[in-house]
Amino acid sequence: MEWFDAGDYEVARQVLQRGVAACYLIGFVSAINQFPVLLGDRGLLPVARFTRQVRFRQSPSLFHWRYSDRMLRVLAWSGAGLAAALVAGLPQLAPPWLPMACFLLLFAAYLSIVNVGQTFYSFGWESLLLEAGFVVAFLGSNDVAPPLVVILFCRWLLFRLEFGAGLIKIRGGQEWRDLTALYYHHETQPMPNPVSWFVHHLPKWFHRGEVLGNHFAQLVVPFFLFAPQPLASVAGLIVILTQGWLVLTGNFAWLNWITIVLAFSAIDDTSIRFVLGLAPPAPAGETPLWFVVVVLAATGFLLVLSWWPLRNLFARRQLMNASFNRYHLVNAYGAFGTVTKERFEVVVEGSDAADPGDESGWLAYEFRGKPGDPARMPRQFAPYHLRLDWLMWFLALGTRDTRWFEMLLARLLEGDRATLRMLRANPFPSGPPRYVRARVFLYRFSTPAERRATGDWWVRSEVGMLVPPVSLPGGTRA
Structure with a gap:
């Protein structure tokens, strides 16, 4: 034939x-x-x-x-x-x-x-x-x-x-x-x-x-x-x-x-x-x-x-990454219709201090792929997909659905081992913190001169608080 x-x-x-x-x-x-x-x-x-x-x-x-x-x-x-x-x-x-x-x-x-x-x-x-x-x-x-x-x-x-x-x-x-x-x-x-x-x-x-x-x-x-x-x-x-x-x-x-x-x-x-x-x-x-x-x-x-x-x-309002049936067959694709010109990152921190106002007690959780520590070189993970890290990027852009993030903070307060294994570094290896919070930072790549001077890949400045210090109900630990 x-x-x-x-x-x-x-x-x-x-x-x-x-x-x-x-x-x-x-x-x-x-x-x-x-x-x-x-x-x-x-x-x-x-x-x-x-x-x-x-x-x-x-x-x-x-x-x-x-x-x-x-x-x-x-x-x-x-x-x-x-x-x-x-x-x-x-x-x-x-x-x-x-x-x-x-x-x-x-x-x-x-x-x-x-x-x-x-x-x-x-x-x-x-x-x-x-x-x-x-x-x-x-x-x-x-x-x-x-x-x-x-x-x-x-x-x-x-x-x-x-x-x-x-x-x-x-x-x-x-x-x-x-x-x-x-x-x-x-x-x-x-x-x-x-x-x-x-x-x-x-x-x-x-x-x-x-x-x-x-x-x-x-x-x-x-x-x-x-x-x-x-x-x-x-x-x-x-x-x-x-x-x-x-x-x-x-x-x-x-x-x-x-x-x-x-x-x-x-x-x-x-x-x-x-x-x-x-x-x-x-x-x-x-x-x-x-x-x-x-x-x-x-x-x-x-x-x-x-x-x-x-x-x-050919539609005036072209859909991006859309499925027209429940089986995801013959879909519409596309990405980055607009490019963000500034990079915001959510940094999740915990503190074991009795007073959440004590800034010296706050330590950052490090994710595997998303930027965190400015001195850490970005890593290669693709074709593997780090789903939590990707959603953290959308969170910084102001995504509406934050239920998963609220649960993430709760799991960190509980010291949930399975959740902690999703992260690169747990700053509280001997037990969960009393409080967690989330701050927003503006990140940019360091210039060649800045990197030669400091060794940092990123330069960051604080923008504000996304989630103020929170603890488990009653202030108890899991």
């Missing part, structure tokens, strides 16, 4: 299936390490409370039947094991129904986590992972040629991801239109990495060039994903290079990595063989009729769902 088979995209299939599976593996490991503390039986936003308020049909999840931390861990460990097998390419050695079933199981398991994850799972890359996992399920196995319609739908997903992000920026803040956005972004992004300080101090002409390059990569290049080869391969390579720069300069979980993986859907084997000098692969076997029918039905279903994100791309 020449019209159905995309025989020149075997490398693309391998990268798409194994790369998406690798992102699922990271997502499930993140759930194992963080979900019980954030959303579990004693979590900051317990799942059981959520499922009492939201019905299954509104947010489908296995946990509407029953939730326990043990059940979560069984589901997440099972998902991690299955994802690891797909990364190794083992199910792909079987008939095409097996990798299809494996990816659909991953999709269902992770959907169950995301749909009860509330604000901790409200990021666009969660929906992106779910959609990508569902789509690559229909790429088949090594026994058959990759289906052309699925390869093209992967490009349509990449197009929405890149072009949608580009439109969000052009329609957003003036800083994207006057090319000054990158004067600030490296310093004010949610979680800078070790390279961010150095890039921030590059000349302004370089940052203006970064913005121009971004506009070209997101507003022009996506249309060439559907051009004849080798133009489509060149477009895919440009996406890979630009996303690689974002990997180098920031911590955006697996967003940039999965975008790189999707870009391989535009790169054909002929281009790869030309560059690497490889021999042509052996021809695939005959595609079974049942597989053709299932793939065409799934693609037709996804195309119907594409109407809503397509309309959104």
